Amino acid sequence: MTAGTLYGVGLGPGDPDLMTVKAYRLISGAQVVAYPAPDDGESFARSIAAAIIPPSAREIPIVVPMRVERFPAQAVYTRAAEEIGEVLASGTDVVALCEGDPFFYGSFMYLFERLSQRFPCEIVPGVTSLTACAARLARPLTARNDVLTVIPGPLPDEEITARIEAAGAIAIMKVGRHLPRLRRLIEGLGLIDHAGYVERATLPAEKAMPLADVTEAAAPYFSMILIYKGDEAWMLPPQSSS
Template sequence: MSGTLYGIGLGPGDPELMTLKAHRLITAAQVIAYPAPDTGPSFARSIAAEFIPQNVREIPIVVPMRVDRFPAQQIYDKAALEIAQVLEGGTDVVVLCEGDPFFYGSFMYLFERLSGRFVCEVVPGVTSLTACAAQLQRPLTSRTDVLTVIPGPLSDEDIRCRIEDAQAVAIMKVGRHLPRLKALLEELGLLEQAGYVERASLPEQKVSRLADLDCETAPYFSMILIYKGDEAWTLPPSFSS
């Protein structure tokens, strides 16, 4: 019998936001895999660190953190091969994924390579989207409002079109695009309605009105939330980081 591949959503960063099921599978794991940068620690592993058993076999999936494109397909091909060898031997593999595995999660690339050959189970996690809304203290959307999730690297024209057709907007992966996004939202008359959250749920989190944010860049784990629907939802008058 082959082992089972588990894709475990860990939530946005606070270990207390992990599900009970994620905790159970991690504490019982014999083999865990997780994405890791080529320099520095793995964020996914750091979330689950206190629950990882001693003597567990670890498979880091090293993904270079670069602005330019890198051969990601080769990286996931290699990781899938190593994980497949473990599964073929009858041992389960727990793959850690910050946030939710199927919401911009790295696990989806392993799933598409391995789910046709092995039993796979996906354990959902608290997404950055809902975590940021909670920290911003403003609901995301309601009733028949349309919520649109936009990657920050898209062009201004693409972002503009998607914002115009939505009542609620989340712009993810802000990073170096922060000045351009602020300028676009000001042009659209939405800057005052926009909230900003970075590193949600972590001790170093930052919550602010986007208009009050005085910096030229943002971390990868940052998000802009906008509401322009019919509800009378406004941003809180002040935030504490």
């Protein structure tokens, strides 16, 4: 029996219109759909594709506890890989949904590392939050020989500072509760007027503004700070949008 193919399908940052044509085709024709889901609340990945998931499709939610520790989530993906592996071994394809891009901080990579040596896998790239945030700020991300550095917000101040100082353009992801600390750090580096902030890019609750205008004490998980230090004279939009 020929094994099924595991498709890692990038959904984009949230607006269903930003799914690729290939993603649309695979999801709308899927027999089995897998997706990450929190242990409390709706799956963001599923909500993006909800309108095109066939009613007859089998759904495999991968319920990941929202914890800092790595072990619980790793154990969840191991169990999910076993269930998905049984489907693939039967000859049926599985479409695994992933918000953003599967290989850019994407949850799909944990299935890929467990299943790609045993079954055919195909990656369908998606629009990343990085490029979506730049678009929503209406400001180019980087150019020419500028070095773009992507920094996870939870890193220590010393490491973030060193990476900002070495870069021409910076994207700080996973801002969340680290927002006040990151803002203070950016102000201390004299870069507050070079920084833009976006949360929930492309979604109805989106906010996009200069970082200097942000007054909240915390940000949602899906938020990002973009900083440009290069030679191009790019400015933030004169007004915030929300």
